[in-house]
Amino acid sequence: MNELNIAVLGLGRLGCAHARNLSQSVKGANLKMVADPLEGKAESIAKELNVPKWSENPLDAIQDEAIDAIVIVTPTNTHGEMIIKAAEHGKHVFVEKPLTDTLEEADKVIKVIEEKQIICQVGFMRRFDPAYFDAKQRILAGEIGKPIYFKGITRDQGCPPASFIKHSGGAFLDISIHDYDIARYLMDDEIVSVAGHGRVLNYPYIAEYGDVDQAISYVEFKSGAVGDIEASRNSPYGHDIRTEIIGTEGSLFIGTLRNQDVTVMNDNGSTYEVIPDFQTRFGDAYRIELEEFIKTIRANEKPRVTALDSKINMQIALIATDSFNQQGEKLHVGGNKDEQVKL
Ligand SMILES: NC(=O)c1ccc[n+]([C@@H]2O[C@H](COP(=O)([O-])OP(=O)(O)OC[C@H]3O[C@@H](n4cnc5c(N)ncnc54)[C@H](O)[C@@H]3O)[C@@H](O)[C@H]2O)c1
Helix, strand or coil, X not given: CCCEEEEEECCCCCHHHHHHHHHHCCCCEEEEEEECCCCCHHHHHXXXXXXXXXXXXXXXXXXXCCCCEEEECCCHHHHHHHHHHHHHCCCEEEECCCCCCCHHHHXXXXXXXXXXXXCEEECXXXXXXXXXXXXXXXXXXXXXXXXXXXXXXXXXXCCCCHHHHCCCCCHHHHHHHHHHHHHHHHHCCCEEEEEEEEECCCCHHHHHHXXXXXXXXXXXXXXXXXXXXXXXXXXXXXXXXXXXXXXXXXXXXXXXXXXXXXXXXXCCEEEEEECCCHHHHCHHHHHHHHHHHHHHHHHCCCCCCCHHHHHHHHHHHHHHHHHHHCCCCCEECCCCCCCCCCC
């Protein structure tokens, strides 16, 4: 079977990792083009990865008839425009989270995806991570009974520069959105209310953008289950991702700080290596989600994370942001307490 010709748009922190996976390890993919407006960036990555075409204009990739699918890893505020343009040219799309930065744009995107009948998968890679996948199977098998509490910790090893923060949508949309998604997936439940709190503790420059470096969301689910979700830019020790689910008959912990299962003990005490960054923690998941994207296009199936699913995650994140701006008032997802979001 012929390989699918792919173009990657945006070659920053994550775009380079996706490009590397597509050129080296994702079966069925042929990385044909890379694009990034930063002078020289696309050319240097193309040369490093042996990619035949590059451009400083993302539209060149979208308009190229030889390209079957576009992988969008550009700043969040450009996702909507990129998806719509790609869909209008009949290209399938893999887009990084969040789908867009406003619900109006998410609605426009969903409409175009449906009209043009393209596949659009969104980058909620935790669903493809082997540990989260195993946890899901164990919950389904009833090993902890009925899930009643979700605890999510997402701590980044530092704060990205202002150039990223100003287009990121803030901590709830940029960071906690991963936990809202995996909470809905693992609990098999919908979040119906959220209260968001946060503060700038360590990176004063982000206050200018209304952002915080430490945030917490208290969430309530339709079933009556509840949870708390922490987002932090304050873990200089590494990338700290942990999830706990309390069930009626047991609990389940996902994640560890350890990068390798080696502990060194000497005069200085004992030490082990901590997972340094998201590329290391989710290396497998980033590859597996792209492999699944290729298979989904081939089989013309519904992706495991749809644009509609991603809009629900955005809704929760945007309402958490509103709640934070209203001094942490509990707000109902969906507008009023009787209205539930639907999958
Ligand atoms: N799933 C995850 O775990 C995860 C992790 C990090 C980032 N992300 C998401 O990926 C996206 C990119 O994040 P990043 O950290 O790689 O950002 P980054 O700032 O490191 O890189 C963005 C790149 O996009 C380029 N760019 C800007 N406008 C462009 C355009 N119109 N077309 C093509 N390229 C353009 C920039 O020059 C830059 O090289 C964001 O939406 C972010 O939320 C997801």
